[in-house]
Amino acid sequence: MSEPRNHPVPSRSDEAIDEFESIFKISERTLYHYADVSIRKVAVITDGDQVMATELSNDMKRFLPHLAEQAEWQYVTGDQYQNVNDLLRIMAESNPDLIVTSRCLDESSLVPQHTLGVYVDVMTQTLSTPILLLPGTAPQPHPLGNRACEGVMVVTDNLAGDDQLVNHAVACTAAKGTVWLCHVEDDVLFRRYLEAIGRIPEINTEQAQELIAEQLVAIPTQYAQSCIDGLKKAGVDRTIEQIVEFGHQVNRYRQLVARYPVDLLVTNTKDKDQLAMHGIAYALSVELTEVAQLLL
Amino acid sequence: MFVATVAEVGNEVPSWVTGFYLVILVAMVLCLAFEDKIHAKKSLIVGTFAGFCLVTETIIGYFTDRAHPMLPFGNIILPNGHEIGLPIYVPAIDWSVITIILGASLFVEVTSRSGIFTWLAIKLTKQSGGDPWRLLLFYGALTVIFSAVLNNVTAMIIVGSLTTVSLSKLKRKDLLLGFLLTEGLLTNIGGLLTLISSVPNIIVGQAAGIGFVPFFIKAVPFVIVATLVTLLQARLTFGVKSLTTEEEKKIAADLVAGFDESESVPSKYFFWCSVCLLLSFIVCLAGQSALPWDLDELGMGFVALFFAGLALWFYKHDVDTFYKAVDWDLLGFFASLFVVIYVMEQAEVLAIIGKGLQEMLALPPQAAQASLLISAAAASSVTDNIPLAAVLAKILATNPIVVGPDGSNPDSPFWWCVIYGANLGGNITPIGSASTVVAMTIIHKNKLPLTFVGFVKVAAAFAVVQIFLAIGYVWLTSYLF
Numbered sequence A: 001m002s003e004p005r006n007h008p009v010p011s012r013s014d015e016a017i018d019e020f021e022s023i024f025k026i027s028e029r030t031l032y033h034y035a036d037v038s039i040r041k042v043a044v045i046t047d048g049d050q051v052m053a054t055e056l057s058n059d060m061k062r063f064l065p066h067l068a069e070q071a072e073w074q075y076v077t078g079d080q081y082q083n084v085n086d087l088l089r090i091m092a093e094s095n096p097d098l099i100v101t102s103r104c105l106d107e108s109s110l111v112p113q114h115t116l117g118v119y120v121d122v123m124t125q126t127l128s129t130p131i132l133l134l135p136g137t138a139p140q141p142h143p144l145g146n147r148a149c150e151g152v153m154v155v156t157d158n159l160a161g162d163d164q165l166v167n168h169a170v171a172c173t174a175a176k177g178t179v180w181l182c183h184v185e186d187d188v189l190f191r192r193y194l195e196a197i198g199r200i201p202e203i204n205t206e207q208a209q210e211l212i213a214e215q216l217v218a219i220p221t222q223y224a225q226s227c228i229d230g231l232k233k234a235g236v237d238r239t240i241e242q243i244v245e246f247g248h249q250v251n252r253y254r255q256l257v258a259r260y261p262v263d264l265l266v267t268n269t270k271d272k273d274q275l276a277m278h279g280i281a282y283a284l285s286v287e288l289t290e291v292a293q294l295l296l
Numbered sequence B: 001m002f003v004a005t006v007a008e009v010g011n012e013v014p015s016w017v018t019g020f021y022l023v024i025l026v027a028m029v030l031c032l033a034f035e036d037k038i039h040a041k042k043s044l045i046v047g048t049f050a051g052f053c054l055v056t057e058t059i060i061g062y063f064t065d066r067a068h069p070m071l072p073f074g075n076i077i078l079p080n081g082h083e084i085g086l087p088i089y090v091p092a093i094d095w096s097v098i099t100i101i102l103g104a105s106l107f108v109e110v111t112s113r114s115g116i117f118t119w120l121a122i123k124l125t126k127q128s129g130g131d132p133w134r135l136l137l138f139y140g141a142l143t144v145i146f147s148a149v150l151n152n153v154t155a156m157i158i159v160g161s162l163t164t165v166s167l168s169k170l171k172r173k174d175l176l177l178g179f180l181l182t183e184g185l186l187t188n189i190g191g192l193l194t195l196i197s198s199v200p201n202i203i204v205g206q207a208a209g210i211g212f213v214p215f216f217i218k219a220v221p222f223v224i225v226a227t228l229v230t231l232l233q234a235r236l237t238f239g240v241k242s243l244t245t246e247e248e249k250k251i252a253a254d255l256v257a258g259f260d261e262s263e264s265v266p267s268k269y270f271f272w273c274s275v276c277l278l279l280s281f282i283v284c285l286a287g288q289s290a291l292p293w294d295l296d297e298l299g300m301g302f303v304a305l306f307f308a309g310l311a312l313w314f315y316k317h318d319v320d321t322f323y324k325a326v327d328w329d330l331l332g333f334f335a336s337l338f339v340v341i342y343v344m345e346q347a348e349v350l351a352i353i354g355k356g357l358q359e360m361l362a363l364p365p366q367a368a369q370a371s372l373l374i375s376a377a378a379a380s381s382v383t384d385n386i387p388l389a390a391v392l393a394k395i396l397a398t399n400p401i402v403v404g405p406d407g408s409n410p411d412s413p414f415w416w417c418v419i420y421g422a423n424l425g426g427n428i429t430p431i432g433s434a435s436t437v438v439a440m441t442i443i444h445k446n447k448l449p450l451t452f453v454g455f456v457k458v459a460a461a462f463a464v465v466q467i468f469l470a471i472g473y474v475w476l477t478s479y480l481f
Helices: A012-026 A050-063 A065-070 A084-094 A118-126 A163-172 A187-198 A205-233 A249-259 A279-287 B002-009 B015-033 B042-064 B095-112 B116-127 B132-149 B152-169 B173-190 B199-208 B212-238 B246-257 B268-286 B295-315 B319-325 B328-346 B349-361 B365-382 B385-396 B413-427 B434-445 B452-480
Strands: A041-045 A072-076 A098-103 A131-137 A151-156 A178-186 A239-247 A264-267 A292-295
Touching: A012 B116, A012 B152, A012 B434, A041 A050, A041 A084, A050 A065, A050 A072, A050 A098, A050 A131, A072 A084, A084 A118, A098 A118, A118 A131, A151 A163, A151 A249, A151 A279, A163 A178, A163 A264, A163 A292, A178 A187, A178 A205, A178 A249, A187 A205, A187 A239, A205 A239, A239 A249, A249 A279, A264 A279, A279 A292, B015 B042, B015 B328, B015 B349, B015 B385, B042 B328, B095 B116, B095 B199, B095 B268, B095 B295, B095 B319, B095 B328, B116 B132, B116 B152, B116 B246, B116 B268, B132 B152, B132 B173, B132 B212, B152 B173, B152 B246, B152 B434, B173 B212, B173 B413, B173 B434, B173 B452, B199 B385, B199 B413, B212 B268, B212 B452, B268 B295, B295 B319, B328 B349, B328 B385, B349 B365, B349 B385, B365 B385, B365 B413, B365 B452, B385 B413, B413 B434, B413 B452, B434 B452
Parallel strands: A041 A072, A041 A098, A098 A131, A151 A178, A151 A264, A178 A239, A264 A292
Antiparallel strands: A131 A292
């Protein structure tokens, strides 16, 4: 006689194993480990001449004063490269720790919009070196201002465990400055999963929504707290604030940048599964052009 | 030979009736051994046999000797002379065993919600510093303690789940199979520590009249030695080594430092209350026989139910959740099993088995003890050790070599042969005990390659060492005491 059911019912021990695994996983914390980011060599790339490059580097030295003291500065001007391969070869030879450049490099005749330009696009994916994008574009640059970088916002959809992101943000922030650790969960994606859960009779939809949302917020919040504790322990003199919430990622970040005095956005660009730039990073780097961005 | 033996024993019960029920008993044991193939729960399998046995024995009794039916129907006379009417299958059940299991499982279910066991498990994980060998030592000790205090299935679930999570965090999943197997084997050693740590202990202990404290005192040395030997054997078999470089140690320590034990504790008040309740429970069980004002007469089962009741007050609005969590299949299985054994006793089946066992017990003491322990281990490796323990306990309780002229000898080494054999036999095959079945479930959940034969190849070496240790220990204790 067959039993009237569609799905195999998990046994008591299966359920208990899963329950205890969950209890132990909740107890797991991803701890932050502070490390001093060493930037000894900075390459400033422009599509202009030496004068322009020097001006840019002076702006940068005001913006990141501690780099001015420590780092060796290299200038790559428009006459040194004709195409992307040339630029990649120069970077491979000089092997800088940080590249400073602009969006839409060498594309002034195209009146570019909503793009990083081919040079930056390729460099973000083929080089492991962090790239600092100056505000505006190469044809229409925005002034960097005369002050040091005091407000840095880390923007990500997966904050937990990303020590590199936090350490770079801290390294770029002036003493007594503020670092906002922002994690925005995509609410559109969350709603899609909930719709699927709503079609599964074995799962209580309301409970699932509450519990999943709670965990999605708890993981980055705990990590952010670990960052605060870790930086305090390391004696780093920065104010750390956390913003963890649900929302439409690009819109929320646009609102957050407008709300806080942000001088620099720090974001990850590498997606290990694809050559193209990480989705949220690309969207932010072409939409929030008025703020400098550090792409890791 | 079988018919001749039946003829000798069966004075009042016809020999064909005894033979018939012996076949039924063998069929039931085979059905339990092939439980997974039948796709039916133990309680249903044994319940069906219990019903069948009751009906057929009643009918056979009616037609063979109506004046003296095999099942003694009639009122029960209480010690104070009162008579009460109870269905025959009610007094057939050993309610002291059932109440101990019901009370203890309810108590554990509630107190484990306090996070007390997970807290301890995480604390030890952090103490290990992520060193694989220290982790194996700590998890081994934890498995033994949890098996003793909780039960071997819950112990395996808790420690096995933590092992999966912590080795995954340490990126040492290559050690997972060895850890899980070792923990599975240690649950059956931990199950030997106290009188209520495993069902065979409860059944044999009740039949023999062994108290909680004497049981514990006698079991402790063996459990410690067997645990250490098993862990050392695991280290050699599975290549579990300590970390050597300072860098490795720092990375591992940082990783396990990420566990936060307080996360598993929902309420500090409930946590500490549970700690107090657990300690009181153990103390009361240990001192049960010394309770004043005749309270000892209420038995261990009452102690277990009493503490379960106390613990349930913490969840007074949700007690039904815990009632649902009780393993009713297990309790139904025990109750039905006692009924089957009762029927077998009336049909003289136990007398037949006892007769066969008599030859073994009549051997020189050391040989008799070794033979009984090995036989019990071999039998429990392929079938459920609970019917085995129940049948052997019933038979040994009437055997003069075991109980002596007084009819009661809790110090007889033969009780311990059954206890050790029934528990350790579960380590030979993956179906030998419920906790090794759970270990296999976790192993397969983690997609680790281990077949039935693969398990036997690895585990049998451990089981053989443990069984020889047990034989030596029984010999030693029978010589000393």
